[in-house]
Amino acid sequence: MQKLIIQGGMPIYGEVRISGAKNAALPILCASLLTADMLTIENVPYLNDVITMLNLLGQMGVGIETEKERMTLTAAHLNHLIAPYEMVKTMRAAILVLGPMLARAGAAKVSLPGGCAIGLRPVDQHIKGLQAMGAEIEIEHGYIHAKARRLSGAHIVMDIVTVTGTENLMMAATLADGTTIIENAAREPEISDLANCLIAMGAKIHGVGSDIITIEGVETLHGATYRVMPDRIETGTFLIAAAASGGEIYLKETRPDTLDAVLDKLMEAGAAIESGPDWIRLKMKHAPKSVNLRTAPYPAFPTDMQAQFMVLNSVATGTAIITETIFENRFMHVQELKRMNADIKVEGNAAIVCGVAALDGAAVMATDLRASASLVLAGLIARGETVIDRIYHLDRGYEFIEQKLSMLGARIRRAT
Ligand code: UD1
Secondary structure, eight states, X not given: OOEEEEEOOOOOEEEEEOOBOHHHHHHXXXXXXXXXXXXEEESOOOOHHHHHHHXXXXXXXXXXXXXXXXXXXXXXXXXXXXXXXXXXHHOGGGGGGXXXXXXXXXXXEEEOOOOXXXXXXXXXXXXXXXXXXXXXXXXXXXXXXEEOSSOBOOEEEOSSOOHHHHHHHHHHHHTSBSEEEXXXXXXXXXXXXXXXXXXXXTOEEESTTSSEXXXXXXXXXXXXXXXXXXXXXXXXXXHHHHHXXXXXXXXXXXXXXXXXXXHHHHHHXXXXXXXXXXXXXXXXXXXXXXXXXXXXXXXXXXXXXXXXXXXXXXXXXXXXXXXXXXXXXXXXXXXXXXXXXXXXXEETTEEEEEOOSOOBOOEEEOXXXXXXXXXXXXXXXXXXXXXXXXXXXHHTTOTTHHHHHHHTTOEEEEEO
């Protein structure tokens, strides 16, 4: 098993390019199932989740050509309409094949994802929406079996705001007979990125970026070339690396307009931030100030940045309350951070973080993707050596993380 070894205490200084967004690339790869034509996708990050998704699509019969960050997918013939448990359990986003597969091929068998480290994460909203569009769905032996001659447009009001739920239904609706309205849709920028890709493929979608998305179904979609948006969570993670270590960073090929809530909180913590359309510069001159925050669906503060911000608060002046409203079990990094001298108490869905003068290096264990990122950040600012075990979580979602951090002055290496 691979580990990351970090010698802490070096401020993060320099310039880094932000990769394509994992959470936009994954649904966009699945959009290839909606057409027999070639879909060329640019700026696809090299991540384990992307590789898992390509393996899944390949098994279904999608032809795949890759050339660095550019991929061409052709789903001319779909022959194996199954997403097996082995794949869905390692990457929940595999559920995103359900909507497009059903819409295009009229059938799909997708494993139920089951629980995961950060919470229960059911998929009832995906199923409810597809049933409203006329799909016959049965759950048997842990699998969703879905069938439909052709999906019909429907008026769907989501009970809760779900990102992949909205994406699955939006993709399915592009080929349905008639108009679908999704109310209480999630508004994450990655959903808009997927919608823009679908529009480039000939889909008729209105209300992109709002919580009411209207999709007029068409007979077929065609090929297109589409560039994936930059990763806002990778952006936020590097910003916190610089802020927590008292450094200065310039991020290029990013999208500050997708990070308003995170940038506001960083400024509240005392960071000086400048930005242009595709760049952000952050400078931290003083020790950070504690900042209260509450995660919620976009445009509020993202749950995927909660663990990282906790590290900043753990060395800030004062006490802060971090409230997690999206996932019920997303504080697993707390126990590990406490091993590094952080002063954090969890009460229900709130973590009370009292800033300490310094964190201490320790052996810690990564438990999920964003928790792993928080441990890397903690290791960067801690006194002495931190060894992070189970970093396969990190490789699911951060491209070339140790190379990028090394270029910024961090002393970090991978060991087996
Ligand atoms: C997506 C992101 C993930 C992010 C999360 C919340 C991808 C690939 N992943 O995950 O990085 O942390 O959004 O921003 O884009 N829920 C239900 N029923 C459903 C669906 C969801 O109860 O049918 C609940 C979940 O358990 C959770 C909440 O809704 O409590 C939000 O989950 P959701 O937005 O669906 O998360 P994902 O799309 O899985």
